[in-house]
Amino acid sequence: MSLQPPGDKRASLADAVSLVSDGATVALGGGLSARLPMAMVRELVRQGRRGLHLVGSAHSIDVDLLVAAGAVRRLEESYVGFEQDLGLAPAYRRAAEEGSIEVAESCCATILAQLRAAEMGLPFLPVRGVRGSDIARLHPEYAEVTCPFTEETLVAVPPLRPDVALLHAPAGDRYGNLHLEQPYVLDERFAAASAMVVATVDELVSTDYMVASGVTIPAHLVAAVAEAPFGAHPSSCYPRYAYDRGHLREYVSAAQSGTADLDKYLATYVNGSEESYRAAVGAGRLAALAAWSRSATAWQELFT
Amino acid sequence: MSWTIDEWFVIALARTIRPRETVFHGFGSPCAQVAMHVARRTHAPDMTLVEGAMYAVNPDPPFIPPTSNDASLSRGAAYSMRFEEFFDAAIRGDVDRMFLSGGQIDGFGNTNVTAIGPAGRPKVKLGGGGGGCNLSATIGALTLWTTRHRSGRTLVESCDFITDIGHRTPLGGRAELGFTGGGPQWLVTELGVFDFRDGRARLVQVFPDVSVADVRTATGFPLEVAGDLRTVAPPSTAELATVRSVDPLKVRTSEFSRRELDRAFERGDGQDCAC
Numbered sequence: 001m002s003l004q005p006p007g008d009k010r011a012s013l014a015d016a017v018s019l020v021s022d023g024a025t026v027a028l029g030g031g032l033s034a035r036l037p038m039a040m041v042r043e044l045v046r047q048g049r050r051g052l053h054l055v056g057s058a059h060s061i062d063v064d065l066l067v068a069a070g071a072v073r074r075l076e077e078s079y080v081g082f083e084q085d086l087g088l089a090p091a092y093r094r095a096a097e098e099g100s101i102e103v104a105e106s107c108c109a110t111i112l113a114q115l116r117a118a119e120m121g122l123p124f125l126p127v128r129g130v131r132g133s134d135i136a137r138l139h140p141e142y143a144e145v146t147c148p149f150t151e152e153t154l155v156a157v158p159p160l161r162p163d164v165a166l167l168h169a170p171a172g173d174r175y176g177n178l179h180l181e182q183p184y185v186l187d188e189r190f191a192a193a194s195a196m197v198v199a200t201v202d203e204l205v206s207t208d209y210m211v212a213s214g215v216t217i218p219a220h221l222v223a224a225v226a227e228a229p230f231g232a233h234p235s236s237c238y239p240r241y242a243y244d245r246g247h248l249r250e251y252v253s254a255a256q257s258g259t260a261d262l263d264k265y266l267a268t269y270v271n272g273s274e275e276s277y278r279a280a281v282g283a284g285r286l287a288a289l290a291a292w293s294r295s296a297t298a299w300q301e302l303f304t
Numbered sequence: 305m306s307w308t309i310d311e312w313f314v315i316a317l318a319r320t321i322r323p324r325e326t327v328f329h330g331f332g333s334p335c336a337q338v339a340m341h342v343a344r345r346t347h348a349p350d351m352t353l354v355e356g357a358m359y360a361v362n363p364d365p366p367f368i369p370p371t372s373n374d375a376s377l378s379r380g381a382a383y384s385m386r387f388e389e390f391f392d393a394a395i396r397g398d399v400d401r402m403f404l405s406g407g408q409i410d411g412f413g414n415t416n417v418t419a420i421g422p423a424g425r426p427k428v429k430l431g432g433g434g435g436g437c438n439l440s441a442t443i444g445a446l447t448l449w450t451t452r453h454r455s456g457r458t459l460v461e462s463c464d465f466i467t468d469i470g471h472r473t474p475l476g477g478r479a480e481l482g483f484t485g486g487g488p489q490w491l492v493t494e495l496g497v498f499d500f501r502d503g504r505a506r507l508v509q510v511f512p513d514v515s516v517a518d519v520r521t522a523t524g525f526p527l528e529v530a531g532d533l534r535t536v537a538p539p540s541t542a543e544l545a546t547v548r549s550v551d552p553l554k555v556r557t558s559e560f561s562r563r564e565l566d567r568a569f570e571r572g573d574g575q576d577c578a579c
Contacts, residue, residue, distance in 0.1 A: 032331055032357055033371040057387070058331055058357065058434055081431030083332035084558045085370035088431060096419075096429035103429070105418055109391045109438035128395060129438030131481045132473035134423065134465045152482050182384045183358055183373050189388065238375040245370065296366040299376060303369050303553060 003220040004196070009176040013274060016198050016226040017043040020164050023051040023073070027194055028062050029167035030235060031185040032083065033243040036062040037168040039200050039231035042270045042277065045069040055162055057108045057186055061234065061251055064089040065270075067101060068255055068262055074102040076160075078111065082252055085245070090255035091262070104138045114160035115186065118193035126154035165190035165197045167217065168232045170240050172201035176222030177215045181238050184216065191221045200228040202240050228274055230286055242292040242302050247281065306570035307544055310335075310557045312511070313451065313494055315543045316536055317403065318343040320447040320490045325400035326352040328390070328443070330434050331372035334555040335449060336403030338368055341550040346543055354399070359385035368551050370558065391435060397484055400444040404436055408463045411505045411525035413448055413470025413488030415440075416463035423465050436468035441481070445489040446470075451559040453493035453522050459505075460524040471503030494564055495519050497536060504528060509536045513567060538571060 030036045041062045051073040058079035068091035080092045095101040113125040145156040169178040204227045234244035254265040292299045317339035329336040357373035364380030406415030421427030452458045471487045491498040496510035508530040520527045
């Protein structure tokens with residue numbers, strides 16, 4: 001594995017996303033309702049990408065939208081859904097029940113061990129759980145190993161080395177240094193374990209600004225960076241904006257009701273460009289999400 | 305004083321937390337999430353609360369949002385763990401308790417959050433288990449819960465798919481599997497509370513508007529009932545006030561059917577307990 005050589009990594013969103021090939025193993029950054037790389041997800045749909053193998057921890061609209069658009073062949077996520085609030089992920093659920101996607105459901109801690117094995121260049125790492133769980137049956141690649149010191153039986157899991165990690169950050173510089181706020185979820189591990197990181201940032205800033213705010217993902221792991229304002233919307237990207245529960249509800253309702261409504265969602269929000277996406281969501285709505293920090297009351301009201 | 309089942313249920317969950325424990329809830333678990341803050345503000349002020357998918361340590365959120373990784377959940381915390389810091393702590397045995405739920409739960413406390421029906425071609429594809437299939441092996445004790453006991457489909461003879469591990473699976477018991485955590489200790493439902501004796505769920509408390517026959521009808525595994533079956537102790541004034549102040553958006557109610565939310569309880573003046 002070699003690190004990315006230094007240089008100006010700025011790219012258009014379309015060029016950045018074209019680094020993802022059909023059939024690639026893709027790690028999506030963020031998780032649940034936070035910092036999902038949605039601008040890149042939408043661009044993957046626009047570019048008609050097919051046959052993706054998605055890996056990650058707990059995800060929602062990012063995975064569901066890619067499944068809805070027919071971009072996914074196989075999934076190794078620990079969870080896909082909209083929590084108790086909006087429930088099961090409609091397109092993911094439908095595709096799994098019809099058998100049109102392969103679901104090798106995994107576990108957050110197992111994926112973490114597999115990413116660490118890849119980062120360290122090791123052929124496996126052991127985990128203590130998983131035995132007795134039917135999750136093991138979904139993974140014929142797991143094996144059992146006896147510890148040479150304690151003679152305990154543990155489950156050995158192979159390295160997980162995604163072809164590309166798609167990460168969104170609130171800020172980054174032209175060289176690909178990225179600053180994240182918590183939750184980092186698995187982004188740091190994805191960055192080190194993947195063959196390549198492709199990033200979007202809400203705003204490109206100077207390197208001095210990056211150094212002052214703290215570099216979370218360094219330039220030498222990043223292949224390309226594209227500026228995409230509100231690039232995580234409808235998920236959150238603090239400190240810039242809160243998640244858009246109303247938009248998530250609109251998506252879930254469209255995806256639940258079937259092809260016609262889903263096509264309408266895609267036509268309204270996805271098929272055009274990020275500029276037309278932001279216009280369709282509305283400047284007023286985006287401004288309200290960005291004003292979450294005015295008061296605890298304003299913040300709370302965003303979620304009612 | 306009057307209260308509803310969602311408030312009482314959260315309080316019953318909170319009471320499973322012991323002082324000084326380090327406690328965690330998974331994502332998509334509003335009742336457990338609210339319960340942890342209630343425990344920390346009532347009987348367990350010295351617990352270490354690790355907040356869901358933010359991994360924030362002892363935060364004081366201004367409200368509980370409808371998602372588990374919103375930044376509001378880390379407000380007031382001096383530190384949020386990295387994802388890997390939390391999982392490392394849990395796997396090496398430094399987390400004392402976790403709350404886990406499931407679309408199906410069997411009498412050994414195994415849970416299914418993966419799929420109803422055959423896994424290859426499920427009748428219903430559930431969301432998935434997050435970190436449960438490793439965490440259930442090593443965390444000190446598990447509090448299981450469900451708000452869908454009455455449906456008759458949740459507490460089952462055997463799970464269609466075992467995601468998270470209870471006291472015994474077809475491959476053996478926890479000791480044979482090499483697990484270091486203690487497994488399920490409590491199962492709290494909207495009908496009552498179970499403990500686990502010899503690794504099997506046993507009904508030890510019921511809510512006062514529920515009979516043992518109701519519980520038996522709703523339970524798919526043979527119901528064992530404790531000799532000293534009790535009624536769930538009513539909320540104290542402090543517990544109830546805390547539920548309401550911690551959860552102004554009432555995210556806890558999203559776990560209940562409308563019919564259950566109609567269950568209201570009251571206690572006349574002067575009968576308040578001395579807690």
